[in-house]
Amino acid sequence: MLQEMIFAGFGGQGVLSMGTLLAYAAMKEGKEVSWMPSYGPEMRGGTANCMVNISDEPISSPIVSEYDVAVVLNQPSLKKFESRVKKDGILIWESTHIKEPPTRKDITVIPLPAVEKATNDLKNVKVMNMLLLGALVKLKNTVKKESLMIALKDTLPRRHHHLIPLNEQAINLGMSLV
Amino acid sequence: MAETRFMKGNEALGEAAIRAGLQGYFGYPITPQSEVVEYLALQEPNHNYVLIQAESELAAVNMVYGAAAAGARVMTTTSSPGFSLMQEGISYIACSELPCVFANIVRGGPGLGTIQPSQSDYFQATKGGGHGDYHLIVLGPNSVQETVDHIYLAFELADKYRSPVMLLSDGAIGQMMEKVVLPDPIEYKPDKPWATTGKTPDRERNIITSLFIQAEIMEQRNLKLQEKFKKITENEVRYEEYKLDDVEYIIVSFGLCSRISKKVVDQARESGIKMGLFRPITLWPFPTKPIEELASINSVKCFISVEMNAGQMVEDVKLSVNGKKPVYFYGRTGGIVPTPDEIINHIKENLL
Numbered sequence: 001m002l003q004e005m006i007f008a009g010f011g012g013q014g015v016l017s018m019g020t021l022l023a024y025a026a027m028k029e030g031k032e033v034s035w036m037p038s039y040g041p042e043m044r045g046g047t048a049n050c051m052v053n054i055s056d057e058p059i060s061s062p063i064v065s066e067y068d069v070a071v072v073l074n075q076p077s078l079k080k081f082e083s084r085v086k087k088d089g090i091l092i093w094e095s096t097h098i099k100e101p102p103t104r105k106d107i108t109v110i111p112l113p114a115v116e117k118a119t120n121d122l123k124n125v126k127v128m129n130m131l132l133l134g135a136l137v138k139l140k141n142t143v144k145k146e147s148l149m150i151a152l153k154d155t156l157p158r159r160h161h162h163l164i165p166l167n168e169q170a171i172n173l174g175m176s177l178v
Numbered sequence: 179m180a181e182t183r184f185m186k187g188n189e190a191l192g193e194a195a196i197r198a199g200l201q202g203y204f205g206y207p208i209t210p211q212s213e214v215v216e217y218l219a220l221q222e223p224n225h226n227y228v229l230i231q232a233e234s235e236l237a238a239v240n241m242v243y244g245a246a247a248a249g250a251r252v253m254t255t256t257s258s259p260g261f262s263l264m265q266e267g268i269s270y271i272a273c274s275e276l277p278c279v280f281a282n283i284v285r286g287g288p289g290l291g292t293i294q295p296s297q298s299d300y301f302q303a304t305k306g307g308g309h310g311d312y313h314l315i316v317l318g319p320n321s322v323q324e325t326v327d328h329i330y331l332a333f334e335l336a337d338k339y340r341s342p343v344m345l346l347s348d349g350a351i352g353q354m355m356e357k358v359v360l361p362d363p364i365e366y367k368p369d370k371p372w373a374t375t376g377k378t379p380d381r382e383r384n385i386i387t388s389l390f391i392q393a394e395i396m397e398q399r400n401l402k403l404q405e406k407f408k409k410i411t412e413n414e415v416r417y418e419e420y421k422l423d424d425v426e427y428i429i430v431s432f433g434l435c436s437r438i439s440k441k442v443v444d445q446a447r448e449s450g451i452k453m454g455l456f457r458p459i460t461l462w463p464f465p466t467k468p469i470e471e472l473a474s475i476n477s478v479k480c481f482i483s484v485e486m487n488a489g490q491m492v493e494d495v496k497l498s499v500n501g502k503k504p505v506y507f508y509g510r511t512g513g514i515v516p517t518p519d520e521i522i523n524h525i526k527e528n529l530l
Contacts, residue, residue, distance in 0.1 A: 020184075020355070023355065027182075027184050027357045032357065033184070033355075033356065034354060034355070034356050035184075035354060035356070036350065036354040037353055037354070039294075039353045040293070040294065060437055060438075060441040060444065061437045061438040061440065061441040062350070062354055062356075062437060063434075063438060063515050063517060065517035065518065065520070066519070
């Protein structure tokens, strides 16, 4: 089963990290993975995205034009990627900042006020990407939550390991919201 | 010990070189290749290789020349504009018959161009690049795993033929992360009696040069090189075939494009089109014979070379097909990566 996904938002929002964690967790479950960043002349505050493919079979193209799942964190990304979600696919969008909601009716649209929830419930806006990731994993069963925890431990530098419990709370909160 | 990791192509390239017994790395950062230099610089304290960030690509290639002459297992990596700067040195190295490894993580040109992935250095890589009659062995990896495997292979072939070997990769493969199985490290013991390691009383001086002023001697060196290139052509051709039984339409693609083309083939097969993929793995020596044989099959209607350039490998495909079947081309330039959908739409609209 092949899942083709895109994570898109502003640089600094953690879109590349979300993709990395998910791909790493899937690899730990024995799946084939590819993670492809947009690596243009970009900067903090500019747009960033990464395509993540996860499959039981070897992955042919790491670059695709339509996605099973899109997770978008800002308005420009929603504008760019809404039309590229496959029919019956899932679009998860951060609804605190994105003012103009998606309009498509042939896909599942999931608004999630991740910024607001992270700020109010977890007192740290930085983990809002983990909320969205939790929601995605709940909806698609892409990986087990335990694998995400292993991924956090393996990919976060040791000096940030004290933040793992907070990230776990964020993932749990994201899972509970969908 | 073999080990599975989730790595960027560029970092995996650096790690593979270390495991393959790297003794010297001389390079200069350039996007989208810089992670190789960074990774090797980071790992340097834990290993026994020399790493120098040169003042330019010209300096780097000549450091490679010197260290290779002294018998070390050496490598440099760069991206397109940097690879152009290295051409003089590479021509000298080829003439001097020195084993070493180059990797070009190609970005879109010409000129300073863009930092996005491209395959527009195919001509430069496979037809010589610098002055004089020479070839590099050119490998075209299409994944992070193959980048690693090709680094091992490149060092091995370089020593076997006393020849520079290069990886023609691209920015996407350099930047993307995939699962990779890293092979066991090699304890490299060079066996290079020709190397300039210091004269001892029991032998003549070893001289490494690319200067042979007398035409007769220069011609002898050329004949020797050509003899070697012939042997490489006979023994080292590598390629992959995908869904070529009963095929009517054959896509020819290398590197990243071959991955995208594989998806095109799968999609085409789903809609009943008998399509297959032929992927050259060695870009030089080019798999001429296998393509010629495919062209002789009655059911084959045409070939389509799909590349991230304005049409370069397509010339080698045409030479191989040798007029037996039509050869078409589809490509994008300037750092644009074609999507599977646009390739299949192009084929459906124009060729079916």
